[in-house]
Amino acid sequence: MPANPQAYRPETALLDLGDTFWDPVDAADFPATTLRFRNDAAAAEVGLDTLSDAEWTRHFGRFAPLPGTLPQPLALRYHGHQFRQYNPDIGDGRGFTFAPLRDGAGRLMDLGTKGSGQTPYSRFGDGRLTLKGGVREILATEMLEALHVPTSRTLSLIETGEDLVRGDEPSPTRSAVLVRLSHGHIRIGTFQRLAYHQDEAGMRALVGYVLRQLYGEDGDDPVRLLDLVVERTATLAARYMAAGFVHGVLNSDNINVTGESFDYGPWRFAPTWDPAFTAAYFDHAGLYAFGRQPEAIHWDVMQLAASLRLVAESDPLIETLQTFAPRYQAGIREAMFWRLGIRRFDDRRDHAVVQAVERVPRATDTPIDRFFFDWFGGHVPADYPDAFDELRRLLDPYTPRKDRDHPYWHGEPCSMLIDEVEAIWAPIAADDDWSRLHAKVAAIREMGAALA
Structure with missing residues (x-):
């Protein structure tokens, strides 16, 4: 039970749509529930950060209903184009919505799952999520949030004790159930x-x-x-x-x-x-x-x-x-100038800056994260090649929206390329060592603070 009822604002507005939009479902009965990740920063926005670990696992691993929200999880119905081919036989196949809530700004948020078991839309799937897939989703959402991309947040990852067989990764592999915090789950x-x-x-x-x-x-x-x-x-x-x-x-x-x-x-x-x-x-x-x-x-x-x-x-x-x-x-x-850490000047020159940012790093094979790190705040590194002279000239009248006094700027750029993702997963798979993941999440959040 949330211990901060003033911040905890349960909702049931989804039920007003009527039962043609969903199917009531039950979560899988997992052999185990081992808490691997809890995002208290996101949980605080909906009044859930003061849950004990035992309460957390009961709600987000066993899916005991949160007070005042939906009495039962709902698998949402939808269709869609998949690689431009229309498919009327899809819907929530390994997830459900189980707790709509209001955040501090009054926005309607949903707690939804990934890997919570089979639904009427699972088709031939097992309704499960690999632990590695859950780790990858943590890394994606943390990085995107830090980089100013509107994204769901990974609220929870709980290992569930099943061995899963997958055709695109070594099997059997470990299983998990993930909970995301999203601004609704209504899709095109x-x-x-x-x-x-x-x-x-x-x-x-x-x-x-x-x-x-x-x-x-x-x-x-x-x-x-x-x-x-x-x-x-x-x-x-x-x-x-x-x-x-x-x-x-x-x-x-x-x-x-x-x-x-x-x-x-x-x-x-x-x-x-x-x-x-x-x-x-x-x-x-x-x-x-x-x-x-x-x-x-x-x-x-x-x-x-x-x-x-x-x-x-x-x-x-x-x-x-x-x-x-x-x-x-x-x-x-707006997005380019935010990441460059400079204020807009005028539309014509701003457009020229964006064109140069899209063109010059591409022509020189400059790493994206390295470029934005080095040039943040309109800082013009002296050791960049002559190909960047046009961009240097264009940036001359711009002023920084934020200075470079945060400790992040004294180190190296925070990236999230595939080799590092694999390096973070390897010790988890081999030795159940989660230290690299936790260190990376901390580093991403430090970058987010420097950019914000």
Whole structure:
């Protein structure tokens, strides 16, 4: 039971949608529940940081209901395009939503799971999560949060004592259940399912729910909803690029209508500014390559617009879609200048700076994290090659938004490339040594403090 009831604000608004949006499910009965990671910083935002470890494990490993929230976990129903192929046979297959809450700002947050057992949408899957997959999600969410990307947070990781067989990693491997804290779990694919079934009443109900509960607006105008989603997803695409992040699977069922990134599988950070860099070994055509992510997210939002035609006229939806590109351009300027640690100057020169940042490091194979570390605050390193002279000249009139007095700037840039991910996992797999993971999380949070 949360010990801080003034900060703990349970919600049940999801139930107002009606039972055509979900299926009640039960969590798997795991052989063991060993707490491996708890994110008290995130938990504090919803009044859960004062739980004891035993209480934590009972709620997030055995899924005893949190007071005042949902009486039973709900597996949400949705469809989606997966690598541009429409699939009506999906939904929450190894996760569920089990505790909506309000944070200190009044936002509706969901506690959702990954690896919590089979549901009606598991198909041939076992509904489980590998421990390594959970560790990777911790690293992805911590790094993205520090780099100013709107993201779910990994709240909890509990090892569950099962041996799992997987075709893409050494097996048998250890199992876990993960809990994420997200600003809702409504996906573009949730709307696609309603359009597929021509459920006009359900579509209107969902539009109203998202506007009221996730955007804090009155009404049920689908064009207004699309406008908000276009703004948030264009911002997300821009911040992915400035972070050098490659999600790997930008299917329409993986796009949250709040514009919050979530569900991290084959993700990677690009070592250099290579538009063709891919994260997923199975993305043979490079559909979701680093440089194609804005296009991919825009395409997914187009599917939302197509779904909303069930309850709206086409012309205003098309007009709204056409704002994605200029909003992305505004977003990439904001994101690049945030990561460079400098204040905007004027639109024309700012645009030239962004173009140079995208072009020069790529042409010189300069590591992304090294570049942003060295140039933060408009600092112009003397030892960079002549190819950077144009950028030096462009940055001359800019002033820092933050100085470099934080201890982080006296060390080396914090990165998260695939070799380090494997190096963090290796001692866990071999010796149950979690020290590297905890040290890396601390280092990422130090970087976040220096950048914030």
